[in-house]
Amino acid sequence: MSGERTDGGAAADEPPVVVKIGGAKAVDPAGAVGDVAHLAANGRPVVVVHGGSTVVDETLERLGIEPEYVESASGVTGRFTDAETMEAFAMAMAGKLNTELTAQFRSAGVDAVGLSGVDGGLLSGPRKSAVRVIEDGKRKIRRGDHSGKIESVNADLLSGLLADGYTPVVSPPMAGDEGDGEVTPVNADADRAAAAVAGALGADLVLLTDVSGVYADPDDPGTRIDAAATPDELAAVEAAAEGFMGKKVMAATEALDGGAGRVVIADANVRDPVVAALDGEGTTIKRSALGADADEGGADGDENAEVEGGETA
Template structure:
């Protein structure tokens, strides 16, 4: 994955202004930005992925984004909307199609009608609603899709590999793509000017067509481009060793061996989140946390230690290239 990196001078200057200092020093417990050691060294930005499942409540995250932004921490928000897309498809008399890849990843298959609904629901309604809610909480939020400014770009897929009745098959369809480039100049400019980007798919394919992409992996691409900590908020407390037993929460992952165990434990849709974690860390994110969106102060809690924390050391010396599953299903 390639990105147009540049210096963070604007953000560094904003962090050390008297106004920022007057809002209080960074707390070592991560409440105002984990990882900072003093007020003169800005912590990395935070990319927050808010899941689109019906069991995910965004209210706590909205308040937390407002608190972090008020303390001077740069935050970018990425969101999905799977439940809203399914509900809209069903209201239109269409049946959502999900497929399983040979690697066990469950994802959405996007046909032409589904792509039309995505364009209506995600950048049209959900992004507008979330941006408005953040602005109502005092955040200078600005909504974007991956098409805007060529924010998220890459090749279009012509087919996906799926597993049906125990057999590997090729399912043809060209309404999804693989994110390979992030316009981080655009994001850095917005952050440097004090805005909080609120990003959603679709992405812009290399032939100039808007296509679907998985929101978890879009968040990973954004986090990697910004060198940001990635907090993936979902409807469970993190990754469980036993998917049916919350008491088996995997708290931290720091070695390749532990990461192998994490991948083996991830089940269903959680596999995509672990895949996204790997891609984000390989692309330059310092840390990825998978945590509950429904906790009190979910982002602050995640930065302070709740959820499943995956360190960059867990993926070794990855090259940032997408995994094989990129040629399979889209979210």
């Protein structure tokens, strides 16, 4: 941990915090590791969820497999995960990245426990073996996909670990229900996984990336939108979010719709990034932004957006 910190809400009577650490090379997890150690030491329960699309792509390339991305009907880009890609995905995410990040936390004094979404049925939902995509301007159906939409979180598993003083470190894949009782590990978007966990725990969600929040002008960091507390302000954030940021805002609305207290999209690479985000440094989206008449599950989003690929921060 580096230097003096503000409190950051680190108290036992505060809600849990879910920290999502992006998987791109531009995201340095060191600051988040120190902050999670700080929060845990002060009695605030923390769950970490991580991405890893860059390492997945590197693993595929080492295996001689070309990473493939597809565009959904609504314009969301995601990874197409066939059986061969799924093997590399599980190796990179649940094997290499989750183990290495858990070791980093333990080195910082955090009693971390690494889990994939398959463990204990932590993250589960139906497998999507076919996805609708746009190719050459035409709508097509691609079969053989290994992706899924998270519909259930084993909150009891997480709550039990937190109550015993452990810090879960969670990564995709998720447990994909084949419909006949069989379970298949499948790809799931890490931002949306973090959103599902935050909603299930009634937690605050911090989405760490390589920019300081959502910018009204995507090319100008000076136009960061600091907060959205009303439906109109949320609409402005959604309109401004482009590319990978659109997925994060989608995840934010899903988290709030599921029961999260607030969501902050913030820079992973600043000093004390999690504490700074909890103190308001970033784009904070509040539950009130959904409006009084927000529908249950109303932030479901695009049918193909649950694929993990396309994450750049």
